[in-house]
Amino acid sequence: MNAFALVLTVFVACTVEAVEALTIVLAAGLTREWRSTFQGMAVALVVLAAVVAAVGPALTLFPLSTLRLVVGALLAVFGLQWLRKAVLRASGYKGLHDETSIYARQVEAARAAATGGRHGVGDWYAFTLSFKGVLLEGLEVVFIAITFGDNQGNLGLAALGAAAAVLVVAAVGVAARAPLARVPENTMKLAVGVMLTSFGTFWGAEGAGVTWPGHDAALLVIIIMMAAVTLGYIALLRRSPAGPAVTAAGRPAAGAAAASPAVPEEGAR
Amino acid sequence: MSRRLRSFAAFWYDFVIGDDWRGAAAVAVALAVTALLVHAAGINAWWLTPVCVIAALGWSLHRATAGRSSAGDT
Numbered sequence: 001m002n003a004f005a006l007v008l009t010v011f012v013a014c015t016v017e018a019v020e021a022l023t024i025v026l027a028a029g030l031t032r033e034w035r036s037t038f039q040g041m042a043v044a045l046v047v048l049a050a051v052v053a054a055v056g057p058a059l060t061l062f063p064l065s066t067l068r069l070v071v072g073a074l075l076a077v078f079g080l081q082w083l084r085k086a087v088l089r090a091s092g093y094k095g096l097h098d099e100t101s102i103y104a105r106q107v108e109a110a111r112a113a114a115t116g117g118r119h120g121v122g123d124w125y126a127f128t129l130s131f132k133g134v135l136l137e138g139l140e141v142v143f144i145a146i147t148f149g150d151n152q153g154n155l156g157l158a159a160l161g162a163a164a165a166v167l168v169v170a171a172v173g174v175a176a177r178a179p180l181a182r183v184p185e186n187t188m189k190l191a192v193g194v195m196l197t198s199f200g201t202f203w204g205a206e207g208a209g210v211t212w213p214g215h216d217a218a219l220l221v222i223i224i225m226m227a228a229v230t231l232g233y234i235a236l237l238r239r240s241p242a243g244p245a246v247t248a249a250g251r252p253a254a255g256a257a258a259a260s261p262a263v264p265e266e267g268a269r
Numbered sequence: 270m271s272r273r274l275r276s277f278a279a280f281w282y283d284f285v286i287g288d289d290w291r292g293a294a295a296v297a298v299a300l301a302v303t304a305l306l307v308h309a310a311g312i313n314a315w316w317l318t319p320v321c322v323i324a325a326l327g328w329s330l331h332r333a334t335a336g337r338s339s340a341g342d343t
Contacts, residue, residue: 077296088333212315
């Protein structure tokens with residue numbers, strides 16, 4: 001994989017996570033109190049930095065084949081989660097990930113929550129909301145950047161892709177002061193799911209001892225095949241006799257208003 | 270304390286495994302069998318993992334969408 005593909009994959013994956021973290025931070029900051037929100041964000045970033053400092057160097061201690069087997073397996077599992085949700089959303093079985101409605105829910109919950117501080121923090125709710133949001137989404141950013149960077153022997157470049165994504169989203173978020181609803185998050189998640197699953201499959205099998213026909217070129221074939229299969233599954237589910245439970249806008253389809261989506265909306269991801 | 274440990278474990282389970290543990294299990298079994306075929310039988314089973322991953326995705330989607338009332342498995 002060349003440097004451009006590495007940076008691009010990490011950048012797109014981390015942009016998705018950063019957009020989700022931004023939605024939570026904005027909901028906490030604009031509804032409650034910015035000072036406590038920034039405190040929560042800062043503590044989460046310190047925890048994330050500690051995770052990177054601990055996990056990054058530890059990974060270099062393992063032989064490359066072991067690393068590829070473990071990391072490949074984790075990436076494939078992770079990618080399958082993303083793909084599953086993306087396919088269910090694209091085929092209408094699950095409500096689309098909508099930052100505007102997620103933001104509205106977070107704001108409503110933030111307004112209803114009790115006020116009060118603890119441990120030197122003015123607004124404990126804003127602090128914990130911001131801390132949890134940044135930590136959870138940040139862990140995914142760290143996981144993707146470290147696994148991709150370490151496997152390619154270029155942790156610096158992967159970190160650059162991740163940092164660029166976070167900075168771009170933060171800058172746009174500060175300018176807009178609103179959730180980035182126009183980011184094509186669902187499409188990006190589908191693409192990231194294909195990439196994570198493909199890389200995981202490639203590295204995992206390589207770590208298990210396989211020699212790929214065509215060597216690195218096999219990765220491109222896996223990506224194309226995984227994308228084709230994913231699109232095939234979407235088409236198949238759209239035409240399934242049961243039919244989707246929700247419309248493309250994420251609302252219940254006509255005649256199915258009383259029915260819940262087949263798969264409940266998940267939390268952070 | 271045990272409640273905190275449980276929620277810590279639940280967080281990592283949700284983070285890594287997610288909604289459907291069967292996908293994770295399929296990947297683990299596929300890689301284990303691949304390693305066995307390569308190292309014990311001398312077969313370069315490069316095709317096994319992609320086939321299993323694609324099948325696992327299909328299986329997981331089928332379980333999530335077949336019979337909406339029973340979709341609570343997710």
